Amino acid sequence: MPISLTRNFSIIAHIDHGKTTLSDRLLESTKTISDREKQDQLLDAMDLERERGITIKAHPVTMNYKAKDGKTYKLNLLDTPGHVDFSYEVSRSLAACEGALLLVDASQGVEAQTVANLNLAMQQNLHVIPVINKIDLPSADLDKCKRQLEDILQLPADEAVPASAKMGIGITDILEAIIRLVPPPKDPHDGYLRASVFDSVFDPYRGVVSYVRVMGGTIARGLKIRMMSTGLDYEVKEVGVFKPKMVATEKLHPGDVGYLIANVKSTADVKIGDTVTEMRHPAPTPLPGFKEIHPLVFSGIYPVSSEDFEALKMAVGKLQINDAAFTFMAESSAALGFGFRCGFLGLLHMEIVQERLRREFNMDVISTYPSVIYEVTKTDGEEMLVDNPCFLPPTQMIAEIREPMVKIFLMVPNEYIGDMMQLVMDKRGSVDHTETLDDNRVMLHCVLPLNEILVDFNDKLKSITRGYGSMDYEHAGYQASDLVKMDMLIAGEPVDAFACIVHRSKAESRGRALAGKLKEVIPQQLFVVAIQAAIGGKVIARESISALRKDVTAKCYGGDITRKRKLLEKQKEGKKRMKAVGRVNIPQEAFIEVLKTGG
Numbered sequence: 008m009p010i011s012l013t014r015n016f017s018i019i020a021h022i023d024h025g026k027t028t029l030s031d032r033l034l035e036s037t038k039t040i041s042d043r044e045k046q047d048q049l050l051d052a053m054d055l056e057r058e059r060g061i062t063i064k065a066h067p068v069t070m071n072y073k074a075k076d077g078k079t080y081k082l083n084l085l086d087t088p089g090h091v092d093f094s095y096e097v098s099r100s101l102a103a104c105e106g107a108l109l110l111v112d113a114s115q116g117v118e119a120q121t122v123a124n125l126n127l128a129m130q131q132n133l134h135v136i137p138v139i140n141k142i143d144l145p146s147a148d149l150d151k152c153k154r155q156l157e158d159i160l161q162l163p164a165d166e167a168v169p170a171s172a173k174m175g176i177g178i179t180d181i182l183e184a185i186i187r188l189v190p191p192p193k194d195p196h197d198g199y200l201r202a203s204v205f206d207s208v209f210d211p212y213r214g215v216v217s218y219v220r221v222m223g224g225t226i227a228r229g230l231k232i233r234m235m236s237t238g239l240d241y242e243v244k245e246v247g248v249f250k251p252k253m254v255a256t257e258k259l260h261p262g263d264v265g266y267l268i269a270n271v272k273s274t275a276d277v278k279i280g281d282t283v284t285e286m287r288h289p290a291p292t293p294l295p296g297f298k299e300i301h302p303l304v305f306s307g308i309y310p311v312s313s314e315d316f317e318a319l320k321m322a323v324g325k326l327q328i329n330d331a332a333f334t335f336m337a338e339s340s341a342a343l344g345f346g347f348r349c350g351f352l353g354l355l356h357m358e359i360v361q362e363r364l365r366r367e368f369n370m371d372v373i374s375t376y377p378s379v380i381y382e383v384t385k386t387d388g389e390e391m392l393v394d395n396p397c398f399l400p401p402t403q404m405i406a407e408i409r410e411p412m413v414k415i416f417l418m419v420p421n422e423y424i425g426d427m428m429q430l431v432m433d434k435r436g437s438v439d440h441t442e443t444l445d446d447n448r449v450m451l452h453c454v455l456p457l458n459e460i461l462v463d464f465n466d467k468l469k470s471i472t473r474g475y476g477s478m479d480y481e482h483a484g485y486q487a488s489d490l491v492k493m494d495m496l497i498a499g500e501p502v503d504a505f506a507c508i509v510h511r512s513k514a515e516s517r518g519r520a521l522a523g524k525l526k527e528v529i530p531q532q533l534f535v536v537a538i539q540a541a542i543g544g545k546v547i548a549r550e551s552i553s554a555l556r557k558d559v560t561a562k563c564y565g566g567d568i569t570r571k572r573k574l575l576e577k578q579k580e581g582k583k584r585m586k587a588v589g590r591v592n593i594p595q596e597a598f599i600e601v602l603k604t605g606g
């Protein structure tokens with residue numbers, strides 16, 4: 008098939024605007040999937056994705072479409088992960104395309120993620136076709152959406168295709184618009200093989216499968232290839248396309264999207280965004296845009312019972328083979344025993360990994376309060392990176408601490424601007440400028456510390472704006488800040504799992520909140536237990552738990568034996584799941600509850 012009949016495109020959208028539903032419709036209407044294979048939301052393969060209704064991994068698929076002009080076109084659809092944690096992967100998938108469908112929910116209109124995703128597509132010089140989806144909804148407002156496309160996004164509204172992915176309306180119009188508006192790939196004809204790797208997965212039977220877009224040259228079985236960022240050479244064992252299942256082919260040509268399998272051991276050896284070239288005749292320069300990705304959020308993951316350490320070690324190892332962005336290193340905690348310090352791209356990525364450990368590996372784990380990575384300059388000039396509060400040097404040895412910042416785009420209805428600005432301020436942020444979007448919405452451009460949005464920022468945004476606000480963010484470098492390490496002491500013993508790095512102005516309130524929470528969840532002991540929050544030895548908050556009378560059943564005077572038994576059972580159950588910290592037994596739930604307490 009000549010390259011002029013190929014179209015490579017992605018679908019970008021705000022969460023829930025219907026990307027997966029539309030992808031499935033396109034597959035159906037091009038008969039890429041038969042009825043037998045058809046199942047709800049085919050592209051979201053992972054169970055977890057399906058359950059949470061969000062797309063995490065990109066699955067490309069090749070469709071053949073007989074257009075109204077009588078010609079049969081090859082359409083490659085690259086699905087993009089729909090979350091900011093994975094924006095590098097999104098940018099690599101987009102770089103493998105010439106066009107994108109920008110999906111907007113007809114009743115919701117343009118949202119923060121629509122804007123952020125459009126920016127990513129524009130950076131790759133893609134031709135963007137707006138699609139206004141869900142026009143079947145009674146609340147759909149086509150005119151308003153068109154106005155927003157022009158006013159907010161500066162996209163030509165007359166190119167917008169009205170559609171309903173759910174009801175199958177406008178699907179042919181979308182396919183025709185792709186043929187008409189998305190340019191075909193260009194073959195540079197420079198004699199070099201260059202293919203960009205935009206994703207990779209680990210298949211237990213075949214090893215690492217790399218998803219590639221060929222820019223120039225061809226890849227065939229038996230070819231010796233080189234990954235340009237690592238300089239490592241491999242032999243291609245198989246190439247093929249996604250229909251949507253993997254189907255082996257003879258060759259991949261310029262403009263093609265497909266997969267290659269070589270003798271690669273782990274996904275960690277295949278860098279997303281890397282360029283594949285020929286070993287014997289390597290391209291002089293790689294394709295632009297490659298970046299090493301580094302985890303930004305860290306948390307300790309510990310087995311609930313220490314006998315499970317080996318099983319956890321195996322599980323995290325297996326997860327990493329599949330997910331090169333996830334990192335881990337053994338660590339130990341006085342309170343939690345042996346576990347792993349794990350690195351993630353963001354909070355959603357962290358939740359996904361924890362959930363997979365629970366579900367796929369049946370592991371019962373505790374994770375510590377998430378932390379970002381701090382840059383520290385010591386008084387002796389030494390520079391260090393700190394991802395665990397326990398390793399922060401003592402205050403007198405620190406010259407400066409810098410924390411990661413994010414630029415946030417907040418879209419909010421006018422009436423909530425005041426409350427949102429207050430929230431940004433409470434989270435140590437500042438509002439850079441505001442932009443009027445339409446009659447009733449504004450976009451706030453803010454800068455905040457990443458640490459402050461980790462746990463509950465999105466929830467607060469949703470509750471302040473009654474669900475109408477939306478956000479997106481990008482990283483914005485490091486900034487010096489007055490941060491301190493706060494220890495929590497229980498009966499005089501510091502408990503490392505509760506230590507945290509906080510801004511000095513917030514230390515007292517966070518210390519009080521943590522001490523209060525611990526008082527609630529730690530059962531009474533036979534002696535008075537002091538709970539203290541301290542900075543460098545100075546106590547800033549304090550609570551105490553009064554001593555328990557020896558006989559727990561004493562207050563059930565006489566009679567009610569079932570109640571007595573229940574209490575004893577409860578006490579037994581409690582004992583089983585306690586961690587002894589010094590003289591105090593702390594139940595597992597205490598760790599979980601406290602780590603949930605926001606700053």
Ligand SMILES: Nc1nc2c(ncn2[C@@H]2O[C@H](COP(=O)(O)OP(=O)(O)OP(=O)(O)O)[C@@H](O)[C@H]2O)c(=O)[nH]1
Nearest residue numbers: 023024025026027028060061062089141171172173
């Ligand atoms: N009424 C109506 N509902 C739709 C339409 N398209 C999608 N939906 C519904 O909108 C919800 C979200 O659709 P998805 O396709 O999962 O959205 P998505 O954009 O893929 O979401 P992420 O994968 O999280 O980015 C689902 O409940 C769909 O059934 C449509 O045209 N009309």
